Amino acid sequence: MMAAWWSKPLPLGLLLYALTSGIVVLGASFGHQFITPPAETPEQSFHEKFSAYDGGWYKWIATNGYQYDPNQQSSTAFFPLYPLLGAGMMRLTNLDATWALLIVSHTSLAAAFVVAAIYLHGRRPKPDRSTVSLTLLALGLMPATFFFRMTYSESIFLLLTLLFLLGIQRNWPLPVVSLIAGLSTASRPVGVGLLVPLVIYAWHLSPHPRAFLTRMALSAPLACCGLIAYVAFLYVQFGDPLVFAKTQIHWGRAAPSLTTKLFALASYQPIWEIFLWQPPAGWSVFAWEQVNPVYFAISVAVIVFGAWRGRLNIYETSLAAMLLLIPYLTRGYEMNMASSARFAAVVFPVYLILGEWLSRLPPAVSAVVLGISTFFLGAYSALFAGGYPIF
Amino acid sequence: MVVSSLVYRLIPAIVACLIVIEVPRLNAQDADLPESIRLAHARYADLPPLAVTWTQTTEATPIGREKIAADVLNRVLSDGSCVHQLAFRDGRIYMRHETKGVSSWPPSTDEIAFDGNLFYAAHNLFYAGVPRSREPKDRLYLRKWLLKNDDPQASYFQNDYFRAACVRLPVQIKELAASWHPQSELLALLAEGGRVEAVSPTLTNGHPLVLVRVAARRLQENDALSRRYDFYLDPKRGYAVGRLEIRDEADSLLSRSDCTQFEQLGGLWIPRLCRVEEYTVAGTQGKEKPISKDFSSPLYVKCLRVNAFDTQPWPEDRFQLKYTTPGAYVNDASFPEISGRDGIFYQIPANPQRLDEVIAVRRAFYQAWMNAEKKSRPLRMLFLVLNGVALAGLGVYFFVRRRKKASCT
Numbered sequence: 037m038m039a040a041w042w043s044k045p046l047p048l049g050l051l052l053y054a055l056t057s058g059i060v061v062l063g064a065s066f067g068h069q070f071i072t073p074p075a076e077t078p079e080q081s082f083h084e085k086f087s088a089y090d091g092g093w094y095k096w097i098a099t100n101g102y103q104y105d106p107n108q109q110s111s112t113a114f115f116p117l118y119p120l121l122g123a124g125m126m127r128l129t130n131l132d133a134t135w136a137l138l139i140v141s142h143t144s145l146a147a148a149f150v151v152a153a154i155y156l157h158g159r160r161p162k163p164d165r166s167t168v169s170l171t172l173l174a175l176g177l178m179p180a181t182f183f184f185r186m187t188y189s190e191s192i193f194l195l196l197t198l199l200f201l202l203g204i205q206r207n208w209p210l211p212v213v214s215l216i217a218g219l220s221t222a223s224r225p226v227g228v229g230l231l232v233p234l235v236i237y238a239w240h241l242s243p244h245p246r247a248f249l250t251r252m253a254l255s256a257p258l259a260c261c262g263l264i265a266y267v268a269f270l271y272v273q274f275g276d277p278l279v280f281a282k283t284q285i286h287w288g289r290a291a292p293s294l295t296t297k298l299f300a301l302a303s304y305q306p307i308w309e310i311f312l313w314q315p316p317a318g319w320s321v322f323a324w325e326q327v328n329p330v331y332f333a334i335s336v337a338v339i340v341f342g343a344w345r346g347r348l349n350i351y352e353t354s355l356a357a358m359l360l361l362i363p364y365l366t367r368g369y370e371m372n373m374a375s376s377a378r379f380a381a382v383v384f385p386v387y388l389i390l391g392e393w394l395s396r397l398p399p400a401v402s403a404v405v406l407g408i409s410t411f412f413l414g415a416y417s418a419l420f421a422g423g424y425p426i427f
Numbered sequence: 428m429v430v431s432s433l434v435y436r437l438i439p440a441i442v443a444c445l446i447v448i449e450v451p452r453l454n455a456q457d458a459d460l461p462e463s464i465r466l467a468h469a470r471y472a473d474l475p476p477l478a479v480t481w482t483q484t485t486e487a488t489p490i491g492r493e494k495i496a497a498d499v500l501n502r503v504l505s506d507g508s509c510v511h512q513l514a515f516r517d518g519r520i521y522m523r524h525e526t527k528g529v530s531s532w533p534p535s536t537d538e539i540a541f542d543g544n545l546f547y548a549a550h551n552l553f554y555a556g557v558p559r560s561r562e563p564k565d566r567l568y569l570r571k572w573l574l575k576n577d578d579p580q581a582s583y584f585q586n587d588y589f590r591a592a593c594v595r596l597p598v599q600i601k602e603l604a605a606s607w608h609p610q611s612e613l614l615a616l617l618a619e620g621g622r623v624e625a626v627s628p629t630l631t632n633g634h635p636l637v638l639v640r641v642a643a644r645r646l647q648e649n650d651a652l653s654r655r656y657d658f659y660l661d662p663k664r665g666y667a668v669g670r671l672e673i674r675d676e677a678d679s680l681l682s683r684s685d686c687t688q689f690e691q692l693g694g695l696w697i698p699r700l701c702r703v704e705e706y707t708v709a710g711t712q713g714k715e716k717p718i719s720k721d722f723s724s725p726l727y728v729k730c731l732r733v734n735a736f737d738t739q740p741w742p743e744d745r746f747q748l749k750y751t752t753p754g755a756y757v758n759d760a761s762f763p764e765i766s767g768r769d770g771i772f773y774q775i776p777a778n779p780q781r782l783d784e785v786i787a788v789r790r791a792f793y794q795a796w797m798n799a800e801k802k803s804r805p806l807r808m809l810f811l812v813l814n815g816v817a818l819a820g821l822g823v824y825f826f827v828r829r830r831k832k833a834s835c836t
Binding site for chain 1: 795796798799802803806807808809810811814
């Protein structure tokens, strides 16, 4: 009776969210207390340690709105849904921007765990209880998921992709699913990746091609509403709807030419080139510039396996493919795969396969695997809070 | 009393007569520059090592505020009132630019120096961290790079005072790379192919001056713009330029600079005060475009007032920027293995004895990166081939599977 109660989506999701997030908080606390930052940084309170790097941009947008300067990095690179919710939370609670954004992140993540549990229960073939738990544990303990607990937009994006998948699984009306996709395009640029599974969903719902075209004509604007609203805002505010993309040139290197970039991408150069270095500090599993491409490549391999062996349905596969391909093709070369672990962390279908693998392993072995993952989750959280370049 | 008044009134006429005698050809087309003027201006090359500090203020006129687009006007007036210092010696050059803080924006100081080999650029505010544009760290940021690695057309030195005073200093990299010395603007234009169109005496504000009209072509990006330069030279001050007017091919006035309060330095008359009226404004593409046909009033006016002349030659190391303040950021492209303006990036450590170690580690990173670039070429080809093979294999697989399915049905 007790076990049955705990295995219901709401308590299970919330419990695993709380347990796994506790590790991140402990890790960050360790980093705050004991890790000496590599560079001189101003004194920060503990909760401010959760808003380093891009998290700082969201904090600034929530407080000051958007700015654009063609000559330097600008906040227009960061999509508005998450900082908007943060600003709303600031007004509601009178908390500072970091606390407000952390509340948004953690509420979204807790909700994402619950939605993931519901989604897992609805999958066919229906997974057993341990697979559901292990999938959720993978979602909470994989090392790069510590970003879900920081002032980053990943958690809200994860929640939206899960709602999107749940909507498809439960045959929600197309406009509702399109609206969720539209919201996701307001949260992160890769939100447009949801359009591919949406098109497939519309195709499956439509009895004939004409009905499909009609539905898509109505749903496509809804599915892009977040992006459309954002570019309209940018046009009104800065006179250029594309400044969110243009400011990207200030991050990473510039491709010498499109051909060079295409050859590099086709030969997976952004993934392996970092390993041609002979870093003076040596190789390290804590050097995030080395972790990023490995994490990304593993995620791709997991998705390829899942699709090949029929463990992922067409929606999950297409969603995962788009969420991995879009950042790789657009910014992989320029950014040397920086942040690609974080981008891969929101690809929920990866956890479906990992959960299944873990459930097939002997319990002791899966416990060891999760234990190692937990160690890295805590360690990266500590390094992030300690001011190390983990992004 | 009457006699002295008469003499006073006759002085301009007497001077004008003397000029007429001295300047043989008046209003002539393709006139020659009189030898006396040429000799006087050739002495600019002998200008001794000098450091000039001046205060520069820029104000838009009512017509300028009306005609100039807000963003361009903001750019023109961005510095408001600022203090400049420019020093040169034996091919080395140094510039300092200080602006006062305005409202939320802190005071800033820029320094640019060239020691004959390396360029140095420093700024007291470092735009790192978040947000970059609104909360700069009050921290030194120094860049160093080799002259040979820069764009020959690049230009970093703001020499508004010297331009107003018609003293040509090199500003572009290609000019600095060559052996250089100050020149008179008039002779520099003639050396670049300009021709003297006319030489005539004239009276300006009751002062007898010599007008030298030069037609020259000014190179700007890919265009050669025809310009007419009217130099008003003061014969009483060694033919120093009292006024310069620049006009375009349509005879529209583009700028007028008036220099006064002359002081003798090393035998040359150098002004202490210059007022520059600008009738055009650089467009968004950096090209000068007359934006108004109403040239009755300038669009904006620059006032350049010299605070101090320093004729003591600066020691050579003052043309190098050496920042050792802990926490200062350095982008150092002064090493031979670096081929651009961006080099290794480091922060001056709290313990200065660790500086060499910090630099060595960053250089090693840079070299590792460059080596990786070399090694990546064969690997890239290998992966491309493997990709092609994998794609072909997939194609064959699907083709065979389809054939099998078809044969089964």
